[in-house]
Amino acid sequence: MLFKEVAGVNDVKDKLRFAIDGNHVAHAQLFFGPEGSAKLGLALAYITYLNCLQPIDNDACGTCSSCHKMSKWIHPDVHFIFPTAGAKKESDKPQLLKEWRKFLLEMPYSNLSDWAAFCAAENKGMSIGVEESRAVMKLMHLKAFEAKYKSVIIWYPELMNSSASNALLKILEEPAPKTIFILISQNPDQLLLTIKSRVQALFIRPYEDDEVYDFISQDLSIVNSRLPQIVRLAEGNLNLALALAQEVEDDKQKIFRDWMLFSYKNDFINLSKYSDTFNSLGKESQKNVINYGLSIIRMCLLVKYSEQVNESLKEGEKDFISKFSAFVHLKNIDIIIEKLNEFQNVLARNANTKIAFFHCSVQLGKALRLPKE
Ligand SMILES: [Zn+2]
Structure with missing residues (x-):
């Protein structure tokens, strides 16, 4: 070091x-x-x-x-x-x-x-x-x-x-x-x-608060809007700050997993609840969840067609990708990526988040249920 x-x-x-x-x-x-x-x-x-x-x-x-x-x-x-x-x-x-x-x-x-x-x-x-x-x-x-x-x-x-x-x-x-x-x-x-x-x-x-902030914010995958809260709670303890940041990461992963599951099942009751959750995240966190989703989709393909496993993935993530990759294939990957990108663009235009989320979820559900052959 x-x-x-x-x-x-x-x-x-x-x-x-x-x-x-x-x-x-x-x-x-x-x-x-x-x-x-x-x-x-x-x-x-x-x-x-x-x-x-x-x-x-x-x-x-x-x-x-x-x-x-x-x-x-x-x-x-x-x-x-x-x-x-x-x-x-x-x-x-x-x-x-x-x-x-x-x-x-x-x-x-x-x-x-x-x-x-x-x-x-x-x-x-x-x-x-x-x-x-x-x-x-x-x-x-x-x-x-x-x-x-x-x-x-x-x-x-x-x-x-x-x-x-x-x-x-x-x-x-x-x-x-x-x-x-x-x-x-x-x-x-x-x-x-x-x-x-x-x-x-x-x-x-x-650690001083600004030192904790600087260090944690280097990890761009962490949702920025939560950073000040993490810094405040950590009170100079960098170990605690890293653990709290990890919780934010875990939240992001959970939201994406649940979102895909509810979309696949056409589970409108849970999708309706999740549209509130998603709406409350704030712009930056919403963007983070979508970007995280896009990277997971790409990894699903890698795992599926080249059996490459990214070693930096955590256990829970590896497990999710191996299960989720069963639903991502050459017939639907372009549609899934397109729908997620479209959703991101709609959000950037300050559209109604809940309606856009719902619309995107229905489209994703349809794509995920497409047969492989
Ligand atoms: Zn040396």
């Missing part, structure tokens, strides 16, 4: 870069701050920048051999200690590490519950045992393979049990040269005082 890929907090990034550029890299650091702040992302960007072979424009280059490995979290000199549910068998560890790397790539603003859900574990049983800690700390006494520094990122160090905490304390008391520990904590008060006294602490502030 590069600094420029971490949302906002430019002031904090400057501080971190300044320390590295000035060669003031503390051997043990604590990044602490509230949920949904940039703690983890900044730690990842910090280590990436530190190990980059040819940094440019105040950031890691993203292309050197070190950056390449860091982009997948497979650098042999960078280790992670993170909470897991109970002791893991040696044979389970490679799979767990694979999931952890995927989690880092996909959800760097997440919290412990997200990780528990991601790796299908019980949230309440998550902790860091002494085994995980010892295994990594042993490695720290070896020379770095290729990086300038050997690094360990400890996520939720407050969840280390007492043996693990003591093992960490021991290594912090006798640091090996060119090693760095970054502890990323949400509740630093729960750390041993002896550990806290040995780390350089940096508060990672919550």
Whole structure:
């Protein structure tokens, strides 16, 4: 992860870069701050920048051999200690590490519950045992393979049990040269005082509203009219903002699915209710639902005729497309696309939305019921 890929907090990034550029890299650091702040992302960007072979424009280059490995979290000199549910068998560890790397790539603003859900574990049983800690700390006494520094990122160090905490304390008391520990904590008060006294602490502030707005609005598929509400509810928690934005996405998907189903069935009672729902969405959201629909129709054809599945699709979407593609074929696809485009044009002319919705639904229903042959 590069600094420029971490949302906002430019002031904090400057501080971190300044320390590295000035060669003031503390051997043990604590990044602490509230949920949904940039703690983890900044730690990842910090280590990436530190190990980059040819940094440019105040950031890691993203292309050197070190950056390449860091982009997948497979650098042999960078280790992670993170909470897991109970002791893991040696044979389970490679799979767990694979999931952890995927989690880092996909959800760097997440919290412990997200990780528990991601790796299908019980949230309440998550902790860091002494085994995980010892295994990594042993490695720290070896020379770095290729990086300038050997690094360990400890996520939720407050969840280390007492043996693990003591093992960490021991290594912090006798640091090996060119090693760095970054502890990323949400509740630093729960750390041993002896550990806290040995780390350089940096508060990672919550996000400002405009930073949340900028980051969320980069995803153009999110309905803009809901953005201010998301930003307000998130209160600087980017993780929450992303979850709320996802709900908006899910709403959009649900509306399109139901709309197609009711149209296909000629279910006028539900279509009448949905014409109210659609009318209340606002222009931009209406446009979003139609554009989403058009992209789904195109994907249905791809799945049907080339068996290509877009990997970025979510599970629910894949499922919907595989079912819906049974009703989209070469005899009706042009008509469906034409009707959706016509509807979009009518809406742009400020026509009566409810009547236009109803009219479009009847036409779509007819097209969806056309036989394939
Ligand atoms: Zn690089």
